Amino acid sequence: MNESPDRALVASVIDRGDERAFRALYQRHTPALYRTARRLGDNSTAGADDLVHDTWLRAADRWSAFEWRSSLRTWLTGILVNVIREHRRTDLARREDPLEEETAAELPPIDERLDLEAAIASLPPGFRAVLVLHDIEGHPHEDVARILGIAVGTSKSQLLRARRRLRHWLGDDPALDTE
Numbered sequence: 001m002n003e004s005p006d007r008a009l010v011a012s013v014i015d016r017g018d019e020r021a022f023r024a025l026y027q028r029h030t031p032a033l034y035r036t037a038r039r040l041g042d043n044s045t046a047g048a049d050d051l052v053h054d055t056w057l058r059a060a061d062r063w064s065a066f067e068w069r070s071s072l073r074t075w076l077t078g079i080l081v082n083v084i085r086e087h088r089r090t091d092l093a094r095r096e097d098p099l100e101e102e103t104a105a106e107l108p109p110i111d112e113r114l115d116l117e118a119a120i121a122s123l124p125p126g127f128r129a130v131l132v133l134h135d136i137e138g139h140p141h142e143d144v145a146r147i148l149g150i151a152v153g154t155s156k157s158q159l160l161r162a163r164r165r166l167r168h169w170l171g172d173d174p175a176l177d178t179e
Contacts, residue, residue, distance in 0.1 A: 007072075009025050010063055022060075029072065029073055033055055036080055036137055037051040037080060040084050040128060051084060054083045059076055062079075070146060074146065077143075081147055088125070120132065131166075141155045141159075
């Protein structure tokens, strides 16, 4: 990858423990991480804050391991996705009657004022992750695949299915094929 301001800031953090450099990185990337945490993880403010906080803690421990084969934001988003997965596993383990993680959510009721965020949140986790990372956050399929640890073709097919479900919920696609 080419040189970037992020690379120079990370080098300052690693080499000198530069707090201003860390603050600049934090201010640059936290809004996108927070939006992703709200959409993929805990939709509450406090829950998203915790997920983003855990992401930054892990990143700080792993700066020197980052090889710059992707953008810093892609790397941070990958850490966030893993944090979300771990929180989800912990939450499922705490439940007395855990549900299968990839179980399809029931269709939300169609209302004149459909809440798109609620519809997105109702997608199965794999579909939701690809839709949020690609369509909302703007990551290309190659980065989505890298972040989620899936093949590029899987990213594309899950995005297609997620979009199809959303169209169905919006009433634009009455013939939803069941996956």
